[in-house]
Amino acid sequence: xxxxxxxxxxxxxxxxxxxxxxxxxxxxxxxxxxxxxxxxxxxxxxxxxxxxxxxxxxxxxxxxxxxxxxxxxxxxxxxxxxxxxxxxxxxxxxxxxxxxxxxxxxxxxxxxxxxxxxxxxxxxxxxxxxxxxxxxxxxxxxxxxxxxxxxxxxxxxxxxxxxxxxxxxxxxxxxxxxxxxxxxxxxxxxxxxxxxxxxxxxxxxxxxxxxxxxxxxxxx
Amino acid sequence: xxxxxxxxxxxxxxxxxxxxxxxxxxxxxxxxxxxxxxxxxxxxxxxxxxxxxxxxxxxxxxxxxxxxxxxxxxxxxxxxxxxxxxxxxxxxxxxxxxxxxxxxxxxxxxxxxxxxxxxxxxxxxxxxxxxxxxxxxxxxxxxxxxxxxxxxxxxxxxxxxxxxxxxxxxxxxxxxxxxxxxxxxxxxxxxxxxxxxxxxxxxxxxxxxxxxxxxxxxxxxxxxxxxxxxxxxxxxxxxxxxxxxxxxxxxxxxxxxxxxxxxxxxxxxxxxxxxxxxxxxxxxxxxxxxxxxxxxxxxxxxxxxxxxxxxxxxxxxxxxxxxxxxxxxxxxxxxxxxxxxxxxxxxxxxxxxxxxxxxxxxxxxxxx
Numbered sequence: 001x002x003x004x005x006x007x008x009x010x011x012x013x014x015x016x017x018x019x020x021x022x023x024x025x026x027x028x029x030x031x032x033x034x035x036x037x038x039x040x041x042x043x044x045x046x047x048x049x050x051x052x053x054x055x056x057x058x059x060x061x062x063x064x065x066x067x068x069x070x071x072x073x074x075x076x077x078x079x080x081x082x083x084x085x086x087x088x089x090x091x092x093x094x095x096x097x098x099x100x101x102x103x104x105x106x107x108x109x110x111x112x113x114x115x116x117x118x119x120x121x122x123x124x125x126x127x128x129x130x131x132x133x134x135x136x137x138x139x140x141x142x143x144x145x146x147x148x149x150x151x152x153x154x155x156x157x158x159x160x161x162x163x164x165x166x167x168x169x170x171x172x173x174x175x176x177x178x179x180x181x182x183x184x185x186x187x188x189x190x191x192x193x194x195x196x197x198x199x200x201x202x203x204x205x206x207x208x209x210x211x212x213x214x215x216x217x218x219x220x
Numbered sequence: 221x222x223x224x225x226x227x228x229x230x231x232x233x234x235x236x237x238x239x240x241x242x243x244x245x246x247x248x249x250x251x252x253x254x255x256x257x258x259x260x261x262x263x264x265x266x267x268x269x270x271x272x273x274x275x276x277x278x279x280x281x282x283x284x285x286x287x288x289x290x291x292x293x294x295x296x297x298x299x300x301x302x303x304x305x306x307x308x309x310x311x312x313x314x315x316x317x318x319x320x321x322x323x324x325x326x327x328x329x330x331x332x333x334x335x336x337x338x339x340x341x342x343x344x345x346x347x348x349x350x351x352x353x354x355x356x357x358x359x360x361x362x363x364x365x366x367x368x369x370x371x372x373x374x375x376x377x378x379x380x381x382x383x384x385x386x387x388x389x390x391x392x393x394x395x396x397x398x399x400x401x402x403x404x405x406x407x408x409x410x411x412x413x414x415x416x417x418x419x420x421x422x423x424x425x426x427x428x429x430x431x432x433x434x435x436x437x438x439x440x441x442x443x444x445x446x447x448x449x450x451x452x453x454x455x456x457x458x459x460x461x462x463x464x465x466x467x468x469x470x471x472x473x474x475x476x477x478x479x480x481x482x483x484x485x486x487x488x489x490x491x492x493x494x495x496x497x498x499x500x501x502x503x504x505x506x507x508x509x510x511x512x513x514x515x516x517x518x519x520x521x522x523x524x525x526x527x528x529x530x531x532x533x534x535x536x537x538x539x540x541x542x543x544x545x546x547x548x549x550x551x552x553x554x555x556x557x558x559x560x561x562x563x564x565x566x567x568x569x570x571x572x573x574x575x576x577x578x579x580x581x582x583x584x585x586x587x588x
Contacts, residue, residue: 172262172329
C-alpha cells in the first residue's frame with residue numbers, strides 16, 4: 001500500500017497517524033481559505049489514482065445542495081464552495097476526503113479531512129470491516145503543498161516527531177492531547193493558533209517529515 | 221518623637237509581602253494559563269513572561285502614580301495616568317506574545333491568547349487591585365500611627381501628672397515646715413516633737429505615694445488624717461476636725477489619684493477657717509451615693525467670696541494655694557487616662573439670713 005494511502009486511510013479510519021500531525025481544527029477558516037485550480041485533476045502515485053475536484057462540481061455537493069437549494073447561497077457554505085474533494089477507490093470502497101487550501105507566509109498548506117465512505121461491498125462485510133469505526137471524531141491531517149510544475153504535486157506532511165519533541169522540551173505552548181499507550185497525538189489548538197504556529201515553523205525544514213513526503217503525478 | 225514602624229511595615233516584611241503576592245499571582249496564572257491538565261515547562265515560561273510585563277506596570281503605578289494622589293493639584297492626573305499605563309503595557313504584552321517573541325525567543329512558540337482589549341482590561345484590573353492593596357496597607361499604617369499618637373499623648377499626660385505630683389509635694393511640705401517653725405518659735409517643745417513625729421509619718425506616706433499614679437482611698441484618707449492632725453496641732457482649739465467614713469465602703473479597693481483630697485482640706489483650713497477669728501471645724505466625709513463614692517470636705521469658715529475679698533484687700537494669709545487648680549488639672553488628666561469620670565463640685569454654704577457659712581467640696585468617683 002502506498003504511503004499516501006496509509007496516511008489517508010488511517011486519517012480516515014482512526015483520525016490519527018503516529019508519523020503525521022493531526023489536528024482537531026483545520027488551518028483554514030472562512031477568512032483565509034483559498035482555491036488553486038492547479039490541484040484539480042486526476043493524480044497518480046504508485047498504483048493509486050486520486051481525483052481532486054472542487055466540491056460544487058462533485059456528486060456529493062449535488063446531493064446535499066442542489067442549485068435550487070438556498071443552502072448554496074448561505075455564508076456558512078463558503079467552506080464547501082472553496083473546498084476540494086479527493087476521491088479514490090480501493091477494494092470496493094470509495095473513499096472521499098475534504099481538502100482545504102490556505103496560504104501562509106507564501107507557502108500553500110492543505111488540510112485533509114475525512115468526508116465519507118461509499119461501499120460496493122455487501123452489507124455484512126462492510127459492517128465487519130468498518131462499521132464500528134465510522135463514529136470516530138474526524139480530524140485534519142496537515143501538509144505543505146508544493147507544485148514544482150503543473151504536472152507534479154508534492155505533499156510535505158508535518159513532522160510529528162519534531163513537533164512532539166518541541167512539546168516535550170516545553171518550547172511550544174499549544175493545546176494538545178496525547179495518549180502514549182497508543183502513541184496517539186492530536187493538536188487541539190484553534191485554527192488561528194495553528195496559523196501562527198505554521199507561520200513560525202512553515203519555512204523550517206525540520207518541520208516536515210521527508211519519510212512521509214508524497215509525490216503525485218498528474219494523469220489528466 | 222520617633223515613630224515605631226509596625227512589624228508588618230518593616231523592610232524585610234514588605235519584601236516578603238511583595239514576594240508572596242507575586243508568588244500567589246504566579247501560581248494563579250500558571251493554573252489559569254496551563255494548556256493541559258498538568259502544568260508543563262512552557263506554562264512556567266509563558267507565565268514568567270506574562271509577569272515580566274505586569275510587574276513594571278504595577279510598580280510604576282505604585283511608586284510614581286499613586287503617590288501623586290496625595291498632591292491635590294496633581295490628583296486628577298491619576299486616572300488618565302493609570303489608563304495610559306495600562307494601554308502601554310498591554311500593548312507591550314500583546315505585541316510581545318503576538319510578534320516579538322519569535323525574534324526574542326526563536327526556540328519558543330506562543331501567541332497572545334487574549335485580544336488587545338482583554339489584555340488592557342486585565343492590566344487595568346491588576347493596577348486597580350494592587351492600588352487598593354497598597355491603599356488598604358496605608359490605611360492600616362495610618363491607623364497604627366493614630367494608635368501610636370494616642371499612646372504618646374497618654375504618656376505625655378502621665379508625665380504631666382507626675383510633674384504635677386512632684387510640684388505639689390514641696391508645696392505641701394513647705395506649709396508643714398512653716399507650721400513646725402511656728403511651734404518652735406512659740407517654744408511649744410512637746411507639741412513640736414509630736415508634730416515632727418506626725419510630720420515624719422506623713423512624709424513617709426507621701427514619699428511612698430509620690431511615685432504611684434493612684435493609691436487606695438484608705439491611704440489617701442490616712443494621709444489627709446495625718447495632715448489635718450498636724451494642722452490641728454498647730455492651731456489648737458481654733459481648728460477642729462472630724463472624719464466620717466461610711467463603714468460599708470471598702471476604702472482599700474477604691475483607687476484614687478494620690479493626694480487628690482488633701483489640697484481641699486488645706487484650702488478649707490487656710491482660706492476658710494484661719495481668717496475666721498473664732499476658728500472652725502473641717503469635716504471630711506466619705507459616703508456612697510448610688511454607684512459613686514463621694515468625698516466631701518466641708519468647713520464652716522468665711523466662704524469663698526469673703527476669702528476672695530481678703531485676698532484683694534491684702535488681709536489674706538501669706539499662703540498662696542495652688543491646690544485647687546492643680547487638683548482640677550489632675551482630675552481632668554485622670555479622667556482622660558483612666559476613664560474614672562471624677563468630678564469636683566463646689567457648694568458655697570449660707571445660713572438662714574444668707575450670710576456665707578463655709579464651703580463644701582464634693583469629689584465624686586465612679587465605683588467599679
